[in-house]
Amino acid sequence: MARRNNTSCAGIGCVGYLLVNALAIAGFLLALPVVLPDLMAQQTPPVKPNGASEWAVLYGIPVAAACALAALAGRGGRFVWWVFLARAALLLAAVAAAVLSVEGRVADLPWNARAVFESCAAGLAALVVHLGVRWWDRTRGARPFPGEVWLAMVPLREDPKRQLRHYCVVLDTRLGSAEVAQITSKDKDGRRDHVRIPNEGWDEVSGRPHWVEIGREPRTVPYRKFLKARPQGRCPDEVFAQLRERRPAVRPAPAGSAAEAGLWGKVTRYLR
Numbered sequence: 001m002a003r004r005n006n007t008s009c010a011g012i013g014c015v016g017y018l019l020v021n022a023l024a025i026a027g028f029l030l031a032l033p034v035v036l037p038d039l040m041a042q043q044t045p046p047v048k049p050n051g052a053s054e055w056a057v058l059y060g061i062p063v064a065a066a067c068a069l070a071a072l073a074g075r076g077g078r079f080v081w082w083v084f085l086a087r088a089a090l091l092l093a094a095v096a097a098a099v100l101s102v103e104g105r106v107a108d109l110p111w112n113a114r115a116v117f118e119s120c121a122a123g124l125a126a127l128v129v130h131l132g133v134r135w136w137d138r139t140r141g142a143r144p145f146p147g148e149v150w151l152a153m154v155p156l157r158e159d160p161k162r163q164l165r166h167y168c169v170v171l172d173t174r175l176g177s178a179e180v181a182q183i184t185s186k187d188k189d190g191r192r193d194h195v196r197i198p199n200e201g202w203d204e205v206s207g208r209p210h211w212v213e214i215g216r217e218p219r220t221v222p223y224r225k226f227l228k229a230r231p232q233g234r235c236p237d238e239v240f241a242q243l244r245e246r247r248p249a250v251r252p253a254p255a256g257s258a259a260e261a262g263l264w265g266k267v268t269r270y271l272r
Contacts, residue, residue: 027123029065030095073133091129098125144170144178148231149202179218202233215246
């Protein structure tokens with residue numbers, strides 16, 4: 001038992017050591033525009049970055065590091081370019097604020113001590129942003145996206161005020177809600193308003209056949225009625241192509257709804 005405890009403590013110590021080093025390295029790369037000129041200024045004679053290429057490298061390395069960390073924080077989710085860029089910008093802003101805050105407090109220390117403090121501050125700021133992004137993705141999830149299969153409370157056609165728990169294919173998204181086609185395991189062979197949907201990609205467990213309604217008016221499901229933070233999977237491409245091809249003509253949208261299809265609709269898709 002004592003040996004096991006010693007091994008566990010050693011493992012925790014190794015993980016902690018690696019984490020501290022990873023934070024220090026990442027922090028140094030992110031704080032490079034402050035740390036490296038400070039180091040160069042201590043040379044005899046003092047040296048400054050010269051030329052556009054040196055400045056490009058000096059600021060390009062932190063940007064590349066921020067993009068890599070933003071991609072790492074968002075791993076496992078759907079890649080959306082503007083979300084990725086926003087997270088990288090947030091990380092750079094947090095790092096800049098942390099480094100500038102520490103820089104003024106350690107100005108009287110030797111340059112190597114300043115570099116350590118500034119790198120650690122940058123690494124801790126990056127860690128806070130990373131944990132915040134992971135928490136947001138885990139607890140809030142992403143908005144449904146066309147072509148995905150989700151579990152939701154889907155309204156009945158005969159009584160939209162009543163909902164039943166069903167899998168559904170997302171056909172389109174709106175401000176505050178999504179338009180879906182309901183999936184059912186009831187045998188719908190021979191019916192023109194349903195088509196068989198293979199289980200591949202979204203249901204690898206039940207083994208039951210499924211059908212999805214087609215050629216009918218989509219059902220509207222508010223985002224709060226989606227029961228999970230992540231999609232069940234993707235609708236097979238050939239089935240989704242049929243759903244879009246046989247979708248009824250879109251009714252004229254009410255005045256003022258055009259904004260939903262623009263940037264605001266894209267932004268709110270990821271906010272709850």
